[in-house]
Amino acid sequence: MRLSFIVPLFLATGLAMFGQQNMPKMNTVDPGNGKAGDEITVAGENLEKAQVAKVYLTDGKNDVLVDVTEQSATSLKFKIPSKATAGRFALMLLTTGKEPKLIEQPVKLTVE
Numbered sequence: 001m002r003l004s005f006i007v008p009l010f011l012a013t014g015l016a017m018f019g020q021q022n023m024p025k026m027n028t029v030d031p032g033n034g035k036a037g038d039e040i041t042v043a044g045e046n047l048e049k050a051q052v053a054k055v056y057l058t059d060g061k062n063d064v065l066v067d068v069t070e071q072s073a074t075s076l077k078f079k080i081p082s083k084a085t086a087g088r089f090a091l092m093l094l095t096t097g098k099e100p101k102l103i104e105q106p107v108k109l110t111v112e
Contacts (some may be wrong), residue, residue, distance in 0.1 A: 044069050045074060
C-alpha cells in the first residue's frame, strides 16, 4: 500500500469520529415507581441540554411529555405528569442536533 492512500484514510476516520456527538443514555431511575406530581431522578451519561431536548414516558403506543426540572451531564429530574395513566413505561428521549432522534431507553418507571 502506498502511504498516500493510508494518510487520507486515517484523516477521514478521525474526522468521522470527531464529528459524532455522544449519545445520551439513561442507566437508572429513582424511585422506580410513583404517581402524578412525584419527582423522579434519572442517572446516566450525556443527559445535558446540549444532548437531550425532551423526555417522554412511553408504553410503545402513547408518548407523554414530562416536565424536566433539572438537567446535567449525568442526571436529570422530572415530574410525572398528571395526564400519565397508571402502568409501566419506558423512558424515551429526543436528541438535539441537525437530525434529532427519538431513543427509547433501557429503564422503566411504573406510574401508580
